[in-house]
């Protein structure tokens with residue numbers, strides 16, 4: 513038995529991850545469909561620095577890829593996610609949180625990901641966005 517096969521037998525994580533299901537392309541299309549809505553959004557646009565949209569899109573994409581089972585590029589480039597700390601400088605009200613989730617919902621409709629993957633991502637966004645409310 514090769515060592516790779518042995519490792520697979522010992523693994524308790526044999527369920528496919530969201531990354532296994534949708535790959536880099538799935539995350540890229542979801543996050544692109546989310547981000548192109550931000551610059552014209554009256555609640556969210558003012559929170560983002562205009563010249564940072566591309567960078568912000570890449571950071572969210574890399575974070576999600578890492579969080580859902582793909583390569584850890586986000587950690588390599590940015591370190592520990594510490595999302596609450598990284599959002600502390602943006603005033604995140606309930607209304608801003610709700611709009612963020614709403615734009616992500618529109619992005620889901622556009623990206624047409626498999627329903628299993630959508631369910632896991634939705635649950636995460638819903639909870640994480642609530643956790644980030646800070647004013």
Ligand code: HEM
Nearest residue numbers: 559560564568571572575590598602608609612637640641
């Ligand atoms: C599910 C919820 C969310 C996740 C997973 C998330 C994730 C992220 C990540 C990974 C970054 C980049 C951090 C860094 O590496 O510096 C970021 C930045 C940012 N987020 Fe969020 N976020 C969420 C919700 C929100 C909400 C609700 C708001 C505001 C309403 C928000 C506003 C911002 C802003 C303004 C930035 C700065 C953009 C930049 O990176 O330059 N986020 N977010």
